Amino acid sequence: MGSVYRRLKRDDLILAGLLIVALVAVTPAAAMEWTVQTVDDVGDVGEFTSLALDSNGYPRISYHNSTTMKYAAWNGSEWHNQTVDRVGNVGEYTSLALNISGYPCISYRDATNSILKYTAWNGSFWNTETVDNTWGAGWYTSLSLNSSDYPCVSYHNTTVLKYASWNGSSWVIQTVDSSANIVGAHSSLALNGGDYPSISYYYGTNGDLKYAAWNGTAWALQIVDSVGDVGKYTSLALDSSGNPRISYYENINKDLKYAAWSEPIQRAMTIVGRPTGKK
Numbered sequence: 351m352g353s354v355y356r357r358l359k360r361d362d363l364i365l366a367g368l369l370i371v372a373l374v375a376v377t378p379a380a381a382m383e384w385t386v387q388t389v390d391d392v393g394d395v396g397e398f399t400s401l402a403l404d405s406n407g408y409p410r411i412s413y414h415n416s417t418t419m420k421y422a423a424w425n426g427s428e429w430h431n432q433t434v435d436r437v438g439n440v441g442e443y444t445s446l447a448l449n450i451s452g453y454p455c456i457s458y459r460d461a462t463n464s465i466l467k468y469t470a471w472n473g474s475f476w477n478t479e480t481v482d483n484t485w486g487a488g489w490y491t492s493l494s495l496n497s498s499d500y501p502c503v504s505y506h507n508t509t510v511l512k513y514a515s516w517n518g519s520s521w522v523i524q525t526v527d528s529s530a531n532i533v534g535a536h537s538s539l540a541l542n543g544g545d546y547p548s549i550s551y552y553y554g555t556n557g558d559l560k561y562a563a564w565n566g567t568a569w570a571l572q573i574v575d576s577v578g579d580v581g582k583y584t585s586l587a588l589d590s591s592g593n594p595r596i597s598y599y600e601n602i603n604k605d606l607k608y609a610a611w612s613e614p615i616q617r618a619m620t621i622v623g624r625p626t627g628k629k
Contacts, residue, residue: 389422389429390415400446400493402454410448412456414441419458419469421446434469434476438462445493445503455495457481457503459488466491466505466514481514481521482507492539492549504539504549511537511551511562526562526569530555538586540594548588550574550596552581559584559598559609574609578602 390396395415402410408424412434419434419441434456435441442459449455455470460480466488469478482488486508494502500516504526511527511534527533532554540548548563559574559581575581579601587595593611600607 387429390420390431395420398442398444398458400444400456402446402448404448404452410446410454412441412444412446412454412458414444417441419444419456421454421456421471423454435460435467435478440467443489443491443505445491447493447495447501449495450499455493455501457491457493457501457505459491464488466503466507468493468501468503470501482512482523487512490535490537490551492537494539494541494547496541496545498545502539502541502547504537504547504551506534506537506551510534511549513539513547513549513564515547524569527551527560527571529571533560536582536584536598538584538596540586540588542588542592548586548594550581550584550586550594550598552584557581557601559596561586561594561596563594575607580607 389411393416396413398414400412404410406426408426411422413420413422417439418436420431421434422429422431439461440458442461444456444458447455449470453471453473457466457468460467464485464487465480466482467478468481469476481503484507487505489506491503491505496502500518502513502515504511504513509532510525512523513526514521514523526549530553534551535554536552538550542548546564546566548561550559550561553560553573556576557579558576561572561574562569574596581598582601583599585597589595596609598607
């Protein structure tokens with residue numbers, strides 16, 4: 351009897367242990383929740399945000415405050431806010447990246463002069479400059495830093511898509527796509543392993559999603575999706591093979607769509623949308 355009792359007791363303990371493991375396995379997911387904070391509540395603030403995380407995983411945010419451009423950084427216990435540029439109406443379409451030193455770099459639009467501007471923190475002050483002073487520049491900016499830590503920016507300039515890159519001494523500006531009356535809004539930029547830029551963007555004249563990739567000598571342009579009015583609010587990422595993946599908005603059915611390049615075919619799919627026939 352004693353040995354039987356010991357076996358039963360041992361089996362009960364094993365079963366109890368398995369139950370505890372099962373509960374622990376599901377508890378963390380159930381216990382997770384969103385933590386929401388107010389970063390800045392002074393005035394009409396918070397449009398055109400762009401987010402980056404530093405080496406500690408702390409958030410940094412660039413954003414527009416009525417007529418100024420601001421920057422907020424979390425230090426682990428509180429938010430520190432700075433006004434970056436207050437000359438005129440500035441700070442629309444911000445795009446933020448952190449350089450190799452962890453310092454913030456921001457591209458943005460100066461609406462007063464309708465130009466593209468760029469600023470970088472050097473540890474003591476913001477070093478601000480005009481990238482493109484052509485009237486109408488600076489809409490829908492997207493910023494990436496290349497392997498030399500130099501800034502590269504895609505943006506819309508009135509009717510065309512443009513790309514600006516810093517070469518160490520000056521800005522080199524290229525017109526990427528001027529094939530239509532309205533092209534280049536909602537741009538998103540990514541650099542591949544060779545620092546070659548790729549850009550997703552909206553072809554407004556026809557309502558298409560387009561994609562441009564630099565091959566070292568020229569820009570190769572593609573229409574990714576032309577079904578309906580598609581291609582606003584694009585976001586581009588490159589996979590481990592350097593192939594593009596794009597999320598974007600479809601305006602007719604009010605759907606979220608996703609396109610992925612997979613040689614030799616290109617796939618586009620609706621991932622979130624209204625049920626068929628719903629108004």
